[in-house]
Amino acid sequence: MPLRVAKKEFLAAVTCRTQGWYLQHATDQAPGLGLQWRFWVGAHVHDRARAWLGDGVMLRRTPLEAATEDTQQYVADASQQLLFETTFVWNGLVARADAIRRHGIEWDLIEIKSGKFKSDEKVNAEFVDDLAYTRMVAAGAGLKVARALLILINGEYRLNGTAEPFAYVDLTEQVNVRAAEFSAIADDVYAKVSADERPAPEMIFACKDCDWFKTDCVGRGIPDPLFVIPRITEKKFEALKHYERVSRLPADADLTDTQRKVVEVIQSGTPRVNSGGLAVLDNVQWPVRYLDFEAISAPFPWFEETEPYQMVPFQYSLHQQDAPGAPVTHKEYLAPGEGDWRLYMTEQLLYDLGTSGSIVVYSSFEKQQLNGLAKLFPELADQINAVIARLFDLEVIFKHGYQHPGFLGRTSIKKVLPVMVPALSYNALVVNNGDDALGVFGLMRVKALEEESVPARREQLLRYCELDTLAMVRLHEATAKLRGGG
Numbered sequence: 001m002p003l004r005v006a007k008k009e010f011l012a013a014v015t016c017r018t019q020g021w022y023l024q025h026a027t028d029q030a031p032g033l034g035l036q037w038r039f040w041v042g043a044h045v046h047d048r049a050r051a052w053l054g055d056g057v058m059l060r061r062t063p064l065e066a067a068t069e070d071t072q073q074y075v076a077d078a079s080q081q082l083l084f085e086t087t088f089v090w091n092g093l094v095a096r097a098d099a100i101r102r103h104g105i106e107w108d109l110i111e112i113k114s115g116k117f118k119s120d121e122k123v124n125a126e127f128v129d130d131l132a133y134t135r136m137v138a139a140g141a142g143l144k145v146a147r148a149l150l151i152l153i154n155g156e157y158r159l160n161g162t163a164e165p166f167a168y169v170d171l172t173e174q175v176n177v178r179a180a181e182f183s184a185i186a187d188d189v190y191a192k193v194s195a196d197e198r199p200a201p202e203m204i205f206a207c208k209d210c211d212w213f214k215t216d217c218v219g220r221g222i223p224d225p226l227f228v229i230p231r232i233t234e235k236k237f238e239a240l241k242h243y244e245r246v247s248r249l250p251a252d253a254d255l256t257d258t259q260r261k262v263v264e265v266i267q268s269g270t271p272r273v274n275s276g277g278l279a280v281l282d283n284v285q286w287p288v289r290y291l292d293f294e295a296i297s298a299p300f301p302w303f304e305e306t307e308p309y310q311m312v313p314f315q316y317s318l319h320q321q322d323a324p325g326a327p328v329t330h331k332e333y334l335a336p337g338e339g340d341w342r343l344y345m346t347e348q349l350l351y352d353l354g355t356s357g358s359i360v361v362y363s364s365f366e367k368q369q370l371n372g373l374a375k376l377f378p379e380l381a382d383q384i385n386a387v388i389a390r391l392f393d394l395e396v397i398f399k400h401g402y403q404h405p406g407f408l409g410r411t412s413i414k415k416v417l418p419v420m421v422p423a424l425s426y427n428a429l430v431v432n433n434g435d436d437a438l439g440v441f442g443l444m445r446v447k448a449l450e451e452e453s454v455p456a457r458r459e460q461l462l463r464y465c466e467l468d469t470l471a472m473v474r475l476h477e478a479t480a481k482l483r484g485g486g
């Protein structure tokens with residue numbers, strides 16, 4: 001049987017044929033916990049959307065030939081109005097439409113996405129591309145397509161409210177234009193993606209976020225690609241790309257002040273210390289607490305007043321040190337997998353935070369979560385606002401006070417810690433990143449984790465969050481030394 005190319009590979013190849021080829025030839029890997037959560041969310045949204053669309057026939061997806069035949073038969077049957085998971089093959093390309101609904105003598109093509117619809121927001125270009133691909137293949141296979149419709153989660157939906165859970169967006173016009181563009185390159189994409197040999201790669205802006213860049217492709221062996229320049233735009237990348245790496249950029253390269261500082265640090269190979277930027281450390285008041293939240297957003301809210309995808313904190317870690325060099329103590333909270341923990345967690349947190357001293361955080365995330373809690377619990381707003389007034393964002397030090405070539409232009413704790421405190425590492429942890437942490441909690445909440453594994457998973461969550469705040473303790477110590485023994 002000739003090789004089939006599916007939507008994901010085709011759409012990757014639209015931008016980069018080499019990336020499409022890599023995807024087509026990659027071996028399947030077990031998804032991480034964050035990805036497992038997103039798979040669960042996707043499947044759940046599809047289930048609910050199908051129920052919302054009404055009675056239809058669910059077609060089989062495999063084996064491919066049988067799935068395609070089923071689709072043809074059901075489409076030809078005039079009594080069928082709504083079909084789910086239809087399969088089309090055209091010129092070696094395979095497409096699955098989430099749903100098709102009869103529309104006169106034609107069919108509406110329906111794509112279900114777990115994104116959120118807001119009437120004042122533009123629809124994600126990726127959604128248009130998804131539908132355009134399906135439209136191209138379905139129409140090529142003989143389906144008469146009337147409209148291309150997207151179903152998204154309605155941003156107005158509330159648990160136990162009256163708003164519909166989903167909203168339609170008619171993308172017919174944009175999809176038709178894009179499908180015509182895809183048709184013009186479809187043969188070339190198929191030939192390159194299905195070839196035995198990898199198409200020749202070329203450094204483009206999309207390499208920035210490509211999984212193969214550093215390990216297999218054009219970024220291999222380049223320690224300082226242009227993508228380490230903070231907030232580099234596609235336009236600037238195109239203008240500078242012939243230099244290939246930061247170390248080759250000339251002194252007069254067109255850069256913003258922030259970008260230039262990062263470039264200078266990397267080119268010099270030595271850290272940049274700005275005593276003015278470090279001086280804000282003098283504002284830290286003892287006793288110092290170090291706070292980190294983990295939070296999750298669910299497509300369909302778990303609580304009545306929350307919006308779809310609104311962030312809900314479910315865990316915190318808190319280290320405390322009463323004076324420089326004094327012993328460090330630790331407190332923590334992790335929500336149960338059911339019920340509404342938010343008031344209890346907030347009251348516990350306020351108690352643990354006390355009323356004096358600075359609260360060191362890393363980034364603006366904790367402030368956002370506290371603001372959310374103040375809105376949710378107006379009776380606690382004064383106390384929470386007093387906590388917010390005590391926050392000290394340690395990341396600011398790495399933005400303005402100290403930059404090391406090893407940071408490669410980044411200031412996140414995961415990039416800064418290995419350089420500043422190499423003895424402390426996330427590598428040994430089972431859950432060692434925020435994406436997996438929220439994945440574990442999400443899967444636990446929806447009972448998609450095996451029950452016997454829950455105690456161990458909870459422990460893994462606790463140790464991950466604990467390391468985040470211990471990292472802040474050590475980073476504060478390291479920066480205080482730079483400041484001069486503060």
Ligand code: SF4
Binds near residue numbers: 202
């Ligand atoms: S690294 Fe760049 S050239 Fe290579 S596959 Fe990825 S996007 Fe394409």
